Amino acid sequence: MSDTSLDPHMDPRRSFQALILTLHRYWADYGCVILQPYDMEVGAGTFHPATTLRSLGPKHWMAAYVQPSRRPKDGRYGENPNRLQHYYQYQVILKPSPSDIQDLYLKSLYAIGIDPKNHDIRFVEDDWESPTLGAWGLGWEVWCDGMEVSQFTYFQQVCGIDCHPVSGELTYGLERLAMYVQGVDNVYDLNFNGREGAEKVTYGDVFLQAEQEYSRHNFEFANPEMLFRHFADAEAECRALLTAGAPKVEGGHHQMVLPAYDQAIKASHAFNLLDARGAISVTERQNYILRVRELAKACGEAFRQTEAGGA
Amino acid sequence: MPDLLLELFSEEIPARMQPRASEDLRKLVTDALVDAGLTYESAKAFATPRRLVLNVTGLPPKSPDMKEEKKGPRVGAPEQALAGFLKGAGLSSIDQATVQSDPKKGDFYVALIEKAGRPAIDIVADIVPNVVRGFPWPKSMRWGSGTLRWVRPLQSVLCTFGPETEDTDIVPFEIDGLASGNSTRGHRFMAPEPFAVRRFDDYVSSLEKAKVVLDPARRQDMILHDARDLAFASGFDLVEDAALLEEVAGLVEWPVVLMGSFDESFLEIPAEVIRLTIRANQKCFVLRDSRTGNLANRFITVSNLVAEDGGRKIIAGNERVIAARLSDALYFWQTDQRALPGYEDKGKPLDQRLAKLRAQEIVFHEKLGTQGQRIDRIIRLAREIAPKVGADPEKAARAAELAKADLMTEVVGEFPEVQGQMGRTYALLQGEDEAVAAAIEEHYKPQGPSDRVPENPVSIAVALADKLDILTGFWAIDEKPTGSKDPFALRRAALGVIRIVLANQLKVSLRDLAAVDADLLAFFHDRLKVQLREEGARHDLVDAVISADADDLLAIVRRVEALGAFLKADDGANLLAGYNRAANILRAEEKKDGEGAFDSAPDAALLTEPAEKALHAALESAVSDASAAVGSEEFEKAMTALSRLRAPVDAFFEAILVNAEDPALRANRLKLLSRFRAATRTVADFSRIAG
Incomplete structure (x- = not known):
């Protein structure tokens, strides 16, 4: 107690x-x-x-x-x-x-x-x-x-x-x-x-x-156009950072996982807002979830190539 | 004789997996014991939320010695063959083998392999780790830094072996760092201290003292009786629920039944929705008022604790959660009866939900269009079917229109299992006709073999339309059930159609109701056979009466019944014997003269003997009477007409030599038999009837 x-x-x-x-x-x-x-x-x-x-x-x-x-x-x-x-x-x-x-x-x-x-x-x-x-x-x-x-x-x-x-x-x-x-x-x-x-x-x-x-x-005023744009931007940025930070030599460390992961988080939140706003159809929904997952997976793999990830 | 006690103690095992897991444990261990040569008297397994337990009694102290003769190559065989033999038999030199002589094969080597029995305790020590490592959990996991998989982290393994009366030994083994022992723990909160046990008897009683009831059947029994008593004492009856009882018994090691209440104002919510809310979310039972039979504002929860305060806090906590859940349910229930924002101009509440369902363009199946399109097809079909089953076409169409609207209600969104039922309730609230409302609920029926079949004509029309739309649709796009794959439950739909038609004695032709093609009709025939077989009908009789184009299910069944009754009577059995005799003779003779050689009508002028004349005359009248009776679907009458042939057929075989020397006479007599064979086909294909 x-x-x-x-x-x-x-x-x-x-x-x-x-x-x-x-x-x-x-x-x-x-x-x-x-x-x-x-x-x-x-x-x-x-x-x-x-x-x-x-x-x-x-x-x-x-x-x-x-x-x-x-x-x-x-x-x-x-x-x-x-x-x-x-x-x-x-x-x-x-x-x-x-x-x-x-x-x-x-x-x-x-x-x-x-x-x-x-x-x-x-x-x-x-x-x-x-x-x-x-x-x-x-x-x-x-x-x-x-x-x-x-x-x-x-x-x-x-x-x-x-x-x-x-x-x-x-x-x-x-x-x-x-x-x-x-x-x-x-x-x-x-x-x-x-x-x-x-x-x-x-x-x-x-x-x-x-x-x-x-x-x-969330339900009435969030701007779907802007959010779709943010989603696309974050997705592209995440990929760009992962590419830019990739190890230069075999077995080297990844240099930019955390900033890339931030972009994956941003994409995920944009998706959640779009979903609440009713701007994503049932069929598209699954597709967006998959896109975020691909980012998360790429970040996870990159993290394994860092010191904290045990590389 | 020694006993074996095994306890696998873990973190909480999902309730739904416990029964299967204890059975798997029993089977895996005892199978392995038997494989190793160890017999046993009895084996029983148990599960609680934290342990799987197995008690095997009457094991021998060691496995029997084994002697085996292993045949080897002949004497003088190549070096390689000898080496292989020595290796396989575990011999170091060929001198250790004996030589046997065989008069045919000559001399060859034989190795006598003797395996001494092993102590049972060593065998168990090998078996248990293997069983644990390969245990067939539906889902398993790793934990910590280890690689072992179990349903949840495995914390200790108790394993003792020894005679019934004396001390037992710990069966020594280790599974990924977890060493076997002889101690366990009691109830997580009431008796957490470890204690040692020797065998099953003291294990069970020590557990009981440590507030654990090992046997799940006993826990269920305790819960059921305590719940009934507690309810009864306050003037209520328990609404029993076997599946919930089993689940709850898998969530507690020491069941303590407590009763709580909720605000009476929630009773406005339909009773079934209250029950589901309380059951699904809280795993609690509901009660009925013993006098009125109505749902009471009480519930029973099963806790895992004898609380110091008598359960006061536990009840209060559960009451608060249930009140919050029922508030949600009440909100759903009320929202469903109100106008739907954005669809206020689309008619009554259910019509508004239907409008939303259509507007969302939810795809039913990519090749079969949207839910909206499917509803349109069902409306059209229900309207067409209605007059054929004695229903008002307008009511059938209205019911079909609203049949799926409740999928868009909040209550059904929360509890899909009340679909249909809520549709009916909301339909009545918005003033729909009672038959329409009933059809909304009943159009899903029958769901399974034990489910009720709709009897109200409007319900029948919509239920048939719903099922036939699905069947003809999937047949049209060629997505039929294969093997165990039937994702759209088409078998169930076809069986539903069959049961509706038969139970209501509907005189309808399937191809007249919907676009049923030959392949789908054959599918119906298969389902009908399965159904009739399950009801105890002889499947050979079903085969005998179903022709490829038979699409009147009721007529098929009546024919099967009439044929069955006919064959049970002497006349039928003898006629069948006569048929078989005739068919055998014809088959043999047609082989000589060619298929169809005797198909033409017999020549009356060539009939010489009284017995053939009598049969000829009987055939003419029997065939015409039987055909007429079949035409008017009086199958018993048709059978009676055929049964008149029994005496003349018997007399014919008694008196007549079919294969007469005169070829013309022979052919004519075979034509007469062929005529008889054909006559039986007016009612059934006798060749498909066994015996």
């Missing part, structure tokens, strides 16, 4: 930010590098190069970070108590996956106030796949009293490349978890800063206006 000596505003059961800080503390104690969010628009924490690229190759790696995740299609103009087009994922990547990874995860739940002696925690089959990243793994969704609170995945393949060793990925849905431990039914009612009275800041205070504005943008 959380440290009772903490100030009330630092209690993960009362404060959204304290929940994040508690997880940071927990995984830092375990030995993870605590990273900051990737500074680009991504659909999930997995897109962060600290997961996508670092899960490739032989090097050991342990990291934890919060990743703001954008799912333009999930916008509800701030009217749905559970759905957001922008939300936070807490992402932990442990490579190779330790043999006690389930216990580590359960202890992290304990740290944020979920006691397995009173809550029904279950590992329910859920195989994960990201068609755009050419990635898949086996694992579970973790249920707490019937609610999905995390995704738990053993990566088998990323960017179309077999993972050796295998990384364990833990993804916590922070808003859901916070709603659960704070006992609120509407995400906008979450206490963000753990203060009460005039000092209290809610999730709604921080994000409601953004949800309304972005929903409008």
